[in-house]
Amino acid sequence: MPSVLPDGEPMPEDGALPPDALRNAGERPLGFYLHVPYCATRCGYCDFNTYTATELRGSGGALASRDNYAATLTEEVRLARKVLGDDPRPVRTVFVGGGTPTLLPAADLVTMLGAIREEFGLADDCEVTTEANPESVNPAYLAELREGGFNRVSFGMQSARQHVLRILDRTHTPGRPEACVAEARAAGFDHVNLDLIYGTPGESDADWQASLDAAIGAGPDHVSAYALIVEEGTQLARRIRRGEVPMTDDDVHADRYLMTERALATAGYSWYEVSNWATSRAGRCLHNELYWRGADWWGAGPGAHSHVGGVRWWNVKHPGAYAQALGDGKSPGAGREVLSDEDRRVERILLELRLVEGCELSLLKPAGLAAAEKAVRDGLLDDGPYTEGRAVLTLRGRLLADAVVRDLVD
Template sequence: MPSALPDGEPVPRDGSLPEPALATLGKQPFGWYVHVPYCATRCGYCDFNTYTAAELGGGASQAAYADQAIAEIRLARRVLGEVDLPAATVFFGGGTPTLLPARDLARILHAIRTEFGLAPDAEVTTEANPESVDPAYLAELRAAGFTRVSFGMQSAAEHVLRVLDRAHTPGRPERCVAEARAAGFEHVNLDLIYGTPGETDADWRRTLDAALGAGPDHVSAYALIVEDGTRLAARIRRGELPAPDDDALADRYLIAEETFGAAGLTWYEISNWALGDAARCRHNLLYWTGADWWGVGPGAHSHVGGTRWWNVKHPAAYARRLAAGASPAHAREVLGAEDRRVERILLQLRLAEGCPLAELTPAGLTAADRALAGGLLEPAAYRAGRAVLTLRGRLLADAVARDLTD
């Protein structure tokens, strides 16, 4: 969750939504994102809306956060009315959600279950820093109804972790996978980052081997992005570290695809691989397919029926709004038909199922023909009416998407 908030139109004090947005409720899956904006330390590459104890200041505390999140869930029930909206997915992200006691995460999940219900097969995920959990903590989460856990591994190379300012020790994420399995979690993800300054192909291969050796059924692998305002950006600007190299990033992606494929994991989104359909992250698929979700917490974004809004950024401001009985929303935008069409193309093109050619304008279809001729789209899918990226197309996905949204 990026730290910068966009501009938008004001949100009513009670958080009420336009009638056209409410009219679509219940017609597609509904999910919840719970943002926990706390970290023990700030990673050098991170620009998310998170706070260490030293950065938090007055007016907010980790101890009070669960009650504040529950207050927003109850506000959501008032805003969305009595329509039946059992949660298909719930995702706790951050920050480090597992800095909170497991009972606090359980209480927040219980509030969602009480106010809205959970679908019988609901996917309930939390992100976790490997150093912030132990077997007892994981067992408590599983007993509370969590079904999936995502550990931030990033790398198996100690020197790479140092550049990223990651606090965990190499080998700990792999042990976490075993602990999660022992606690009863069927679905476990490891998050990886490639392209860190100083990382070699050998480092990356060692990371992939370590991750797969741990036995997760899902792996996310993201190219390092140097965000303005981070310590990593400052170090690169001063010449202490080299900037990530585009050719090296492409090579690492190809290595990942080959390694994951050999282990039986297949891509279903550009940066995500799963061991079968059941292992796919259904919460993220909810985002990528344009469904509805409510984002709880400071800076969290929500989307219902073409209306998107985002909460105030700082935990203290968030707490004050809720204490006053007001919506914590900072601003919102109502997406027009063309905005929604462009978003569908941008998001669906990232998926293995691709984007329907029917979404494209004549100019977009012409661009798709060029992409097909250039080996960036799969011919068989194209004949079936869908734009699906080839492996080479995935390496150039942003450029292909820009052309297809003309």
């Protein structure tokens, strides 16, 4: 969850949605994102809405404590049931993110999932994921999650090299994420993801190849690999500004992406979104696909964002303010926006073009269609799907995805 909230119109105190938001809701899957905003330490590159114990001390008091967080978040799940009324949809995906969700006891995560099960019901094939810091779980913890209904886990590996982890302020030791994959498999998790970051200052090609080799060797069925983005206001940005570490380089990012595609494809992984690869269709992250395909999800927790039927809203950031609002019987929503048809068209292009299936050419206006034709000639869009009415990125197009999208939304 990003640390800066957008502008928007005021959120009703009861969280009520416009009448049209649930029209034809049965045609869209419903997911839940549960944000756990606590971290043991703050990573130098992180710009998410997270808090360490030191940052919370004296700021929000007991209301901001993680000790009663599961009960607080459960109140928002109950609010969601009231707002969505008699919406009959069972929940298709649940994703617990952060922060570091696994700083909470496993029983707390199971309690939050139980609240969704009780209020909405879970689809028979519901995907239930939690993010995890490799140093914050052990076999017993993972077994308790699996028994409690979680069936997918995502470990933040980032790198296999100690000096790279040190630049990122990651506290786990090399080798621990790979061990976590084995522990998760032993606990009964069929679906396991490893998150990687490339382009860290001081990282060499050999370092990145070692990280890829280690991740592949661990045997997860899903790998996410993201270019490091240096966000203003972070410790890493300040270090770069002081000249302590070099700025990241776009050309290096491109080279590392090509290394990633080559290594993962050789190992049997297929890309299905620009930064995500899986060994099979079943291994994809269904929850993220809800986002990319504009489905409905309720984001519970401080700073969490939600989207239902073209209405987007976001919660207050601070855990203390979040708990106070729910304790007062009010929505923790800080603001919202109702998307226009044009907003939704543009978002579909922005998000769907990143997928292996691409986006429909029917979404494009004349200028966008002309740009798409040029992109085919330039080798950025695949000419095969194009003849069938879809814009699908080539490998070169994936390297330039942001620029391609900007042209197509015109």
